[in-house]
Every structure is written in C-alpha cells, then in structure tokens.
Amino acid sequence: MSNPQVETVTTGADKVKLAGAVVLLVAAIVAFYVLSKQGPWVQWGALLVLLAAAVAAFFTSESGKSLIAYGQDSIKEVGKVVWPTHKEARQMTLYVFAFVVVMALFLWLTDKTLEWVFYDLILGWKR
Structure with a gap:
C-alpha cells in the first residue's frame, strides 16, 4: 500500500460532515415512509436524492477520502496479480x-x- 502509516486526526469539520451524512441517511429512510401516500415516484425520488446527498457528504470527509484511497490501492494490487x-x-x-x-x-x-x-x-x- 502507498500509505504505511496510519494517522487518526479528526477535525471538527470532519465530525460535522460525518454527522451530516448520518442525519441525511436517517432523513432518507424517514422520508421514504412519510411520503408513502404521495406516490412511489415522490417516495423513491426523495429516498434516492437524500441517499445521494448522504453519500456525497460521507465522501467529502477524511474517512470517505481514505476509503477511496484504499479502493484505488486495492485496484492497483489486483492488477499486479498473476x-x-x-x-x-x-x-x-x-x-x-x-x-x-x-x-x-x-x-x-x-x-x-x-x-x-x-x-x-x-x-x-x-x-
């Protein structure tokens, strides 16, 4: 792997991003059930939009960036396999x-x- 040292530094902004991602995830689930009488298009649309926002919030945090880097390193390692x-x-x-x-x-x-x-x-x- 390209990053042998593990550093655990969490800033306040990073914690806010992760908390926001969790809140958006919970809001997506709640909206899915609350909007059940509005029709399936509204229900599924709200779920997908809020889930996309939660994923975007997660991937802007340091944890999300670390996950992306780990995935990229994994792809490089799989390419080295004979x-x-x-x-x-x-x-x-x-x-x-x-x-x-x-x-x-x-x-x-x-x-x-x-x-x-x-x-x-x-x-x-x-x-």
Missing part, C-alpha cells in the same frame, strides 16, 4: 477433485476398518 491460465486452472481443479476422491476413499476405508475392529473383534457384535 492470474492462472485456463489450462492451469483446469489442471488445479482436477487435482483438487482427485484429492477429494482419494481422501473420501481413505476415510471410508478407515471408518470400515475401525467399525470391524470395534464391533466384530472387540465387542463381538455380529451384524
């Missing part, structure tokens, strides 16, 4: 399936062996 080819992915999938089948057979054989040892040899119960 993805397997189709052939490699298919081969690895077949290896996993083969391993699962072998493990299933091993566990079944172990279960039947223990069942035979405990029930037939030790306890003498015949089925």
Whole structure:
C-alpha cells in the first residue's frame, strides 16, 4: 500500500460532515415512509436524492477520502496479480477433485476398518 502509516486526526469539520451524512441517511429512510401516500415516484425520488446527498457528504470527509484511497490501492494490487491460465486452472481443479476422491476413499476405508475392529473383534457384535 502507498500509505504505511496510519494517522487518526479528526477535525471538527470532519465530525460535522460525518454527522451530516448520518442525519441525511436517517432523513432518507424517514422520508421514504412519510411520503408513502404521495406516490412511489415522490417516495423513491426523495429516498434516492437524500441517499445521494448522504453519500456525497460521507465522501467529502477524511474517512470517505481514505476509503477511496484504499479502493484505488486495492485496484492497483489486483492488477499486479498473476492470474492462472485456463489450462492451469483446469489442471488445479482436477487435482483438487482427485484429492477429494482419494481422501473420501481413505476415510471410508478407515471408518470400515475401525467399525470391524470395534464391533466384530472387540465387542463381538455380529451384524
């Protein structure tokens, strides 16, 4: 990541922006239910406008800017990943399936062996 140090500095203006975002979010939910008798266009319009305002208020705060920077750094890191080819992915999938089948057979054989040892040899119960 490009920013190894974490700094937690919160200004008063930043707190006001975050509080405003929360107030706008609550107002969006309240407006959605209060405006239910006005029709769905007004109801959904108010919800979307207030939600957009809440998102805009959040992304202007330091927390929102940090989230955007984190997303940009994540996209850069995903670009650095060397993805397997189709052939490699298919081969690895077949290896996993083969391993699962072998493990299933091993566990079944172990279960039947223990069942035979405990029930037939030790306890003498015949089925």
